[in-house]
Amino acid sequence: MCLGVPGRVVSVREGFAEVDFWGVRREVCLDIVDEPVAPGDYILNHVGFAIRRIPAEDIEQTLALYETLLEEAADGGDLMAADVRSEISATGKK
Amino acid sequence: MIENPRAEAALRQLKFRDPEIARRLVRTIERVTHEIGRSPVSVMHVCGSHEQAISKFGLRATFPKDLNVIMGPGCPVCITDMPEVDEGVALARQGCVVASYGDMLRVRGTALSLNDAQAEGASVEVVYSATQAVELARAMPDREVVFFATGFETTAVATAAIVRGNLPKNFSILSAHKYIPPAMEIVAEMPETRVEGFLAAGHAATITGWGIFEPFVERHRIPVVVAGFEPLDILAGLARLVELVRDGEPAVVNMFPRCVTREGNLRAQEELWSVFRPIGGRWRGIAHVPNGNLRLRDEWAHVDARRRFTIDLAALWDGVPPALAADCVCGDIMSGISAPTDCKLFGKECVPDAPVGACMVSSEGACRIWHQYGGHPNLEAL
Numbered sequence: 001m002c003l004g005v006p007g008r009v010v011s012v013r014e015g016f017a018e019v020d021f022w023g024v025r026r027e028v029c030l031d032i033v034d035e036p037v038a039p040g041d042y043i044l045n046h047v048g049f050a051i052r053r054i055p056a057e058d059i060e061q062t063l064a065l066y067e068t069l070l071e072e073a074a075d076g077g078d079l080m081a082a083d084v085r086s087e088i089s090a091t092g093k094k
Numbered sequence: 095m096i097e098n099p100r101a102e103a104a105l106r107q108l109k110f111r112d113p114e115i116a117r118r119l120v121r122t123i124e125r126v127t128h129e130i131g132r133s134p135v136s137v138m139h140v141c142g143s144h145e146q147a148i149s150k151f152g153l154r155a156t157f158p159k160d161l162n163v164i165m166g167p168g169c170p171v172c173i174t175d176m177p178e179v180d181e182g183v184a185l186a187r188q189g190c191v192v193a194s195y196g197d198m199l200r201v202r203g204t205a206l207s208l209n210d211a212q213a214e215g216a217s218v219e220v221v222y223s224a225t226q227a228v229e230l231a232r233a234m235p236d237r238e239v240v241f242f243a244t245g246f247e248t249t250a251v252a253t254a255a256i257v258r259g260n261l262p263k264n265f266s267i268l269s270a271h272k273y274i275p276p277a278m279e280i281v282a283e284m285p286e287t288r289v290e291g292f293l294a295a296g297h298a299a300t301i302t303g304w305g306i307f308e309p310f311v312e313r314h315r316i317p318v319v320v321a322g323f324e325p326l327d328i329l330a331g332l333a334r335l336v337e338l339v340r341d342g343e344p345a346v347v348n349m350f351p352r353c354v355t356r357e358g359n360l361r362a363q364e365e366l367w368s369v370f371r372p373i374g375g376r377w378r379g380i381a382h383v384p385n386g387n388l389r390l391r392d393e394w395a396h397v398d399a400r401r402r403f404t405i406d407l408a409a410l411w412d413g414v415p416p417a418l419a420a421d422c423v424c425g426d427i428m429s430g431i432s433a434p435t436d437c438k439l440f441g442k443e444c445v446p447d448a449p450v451g452a453c454m455v456s457s458e459g460a461c462r463i464w465h466q467y468g469g470h471p472n473l474e475a476l
Contacts, residue, residue, distance in 0.1 A: 003143040003323060004248070004297045029225060031255040032362040044300065044353060047245075047252045048223035051359060052300050058352030064111050065147075065324045079457040079466055080146045086196070090222035 142458020
């Protein structure tokens with residue numbers, strides 16, 4: 001419940017963004033995000049809400065951890081990978 | 095040259111995004127800890143995700159033996175107090191549908207968990223977000239749906255956002271939300287822990303901003319470093335933290351600027367404090383924490399399950415807690431006084447499939463994390 005997960009904004013409509021998380025597209029609520037977001041921006045999703053627009057120059061560093069985790073996620077037993085997956089599940093279905 | 099052959103062995107085994115940077119950071123931590131000249135030097139982090147990353151990537155194997163990196167009260171599921179779980183169990187038994195984050199289900203109250211209530215036939219549903227709890231209420235208009243709202247400020251802002259939105263009439267909130275900064279004050283004052291520095295959780299600070307730690311540093315003269323979750327972020331955060339300890343420099347340093355600013359997410363803070371007010375309350379196993387609990391403000395009384403329902407807890411207090419629970423040292427572990435391996439139940443009577451204490455239930459609990467990854471991996475033995 002502490003680790004947010006970054007994703008790329010695909011489109012924005014009335015208070016919600018469609019966000020791509022490594023190929024999975026989900027809806028994320030924009031009610032409490034710190035800056036206006038537009039398609040192409042990256043956001044940090046936490047329990048279905050964007051809590052931060054991640055500055056463009058920082059994206060690569062931010063994604064690295066999650067990519068490591070998701071590569072290992074296949075066996076399903078890893079705690080961190082499971083937390084990342086449940087963060088993605090916390091978003092709305094497209 | 096690295097003085098510590100253990101660290102060098104660990105660095106060869108562990109995978110880092112940039113091994114050369116990792117090596118430099120490990121050397122810095124080693125050198126600076128040595129320069130402090132005391133043993134042990136204890137620093138605390140307060141985040142389950144930090145502990146997951148430290149343990150998963152085996153970082154403790156790279157720390158000098160004089161540096162003690164301990165997990166404090168950073169597992170929201172673990173510190174949810176027994177009477178709060180009891181309230182959820184009682185509401186489920188009274189006929190409400192209780193929606194909860196999944197990790198919470200197996201944590202016992204005085205005698206029963208939400209899982210136990212579900213096994214008796216009560217309605218308990220797992221949700222991943224507050225929004226899903228609201229959807230559940232819309233899908234069951236003839237039932238009262240109560241969202242058991244747990245977690246720190248990061249999840250509390252999500253609860254606040256739904257409270258301010260349009261809610262169906264059959265939806266209410268049982269808030270067990272907790273607020274981390276006051277708990278740091280309590281742990282900093284515990285004589286047994288002797289914490290000399292704090293590593294603050296990056297994503298909680300994304301909301302609160304790093305400025306929130308300034309009064310804490312002023313009062314306790316203990317440095318705070320905000321760090322991210324990458325292995326390199328954690329090493330960099332610790333390197334800076336031991337430097338501040340060495341220099342006797344109580345300051346707040348932000349080592350996670352890509353997510354954290356001084357003022358934080360003002361919009362989220364405004365939502366948070368318009369919905370919640372801080373009150374004192376117990377954190378399981380730790381202490382009464384002044385201003386550590388978040389309760390709904392009076393203007394949201396109509397969605398407050400505590401005011402909508404008469405919650406009958408007395409029936410639950412007749413139940414007997416399991417005998418093993420008396421040996422559980424979760425409270426000492428969360429206060430940083432004991433390590434999971436100090437508990438005689440750890441890995442024996444208490445395992446993830448049959449947890450005795452909350453720290454073995456949650457994926458953010460120190461015992462569960464150590465059970466999966468090992469807290470102090472001995473990589474030379476591999």
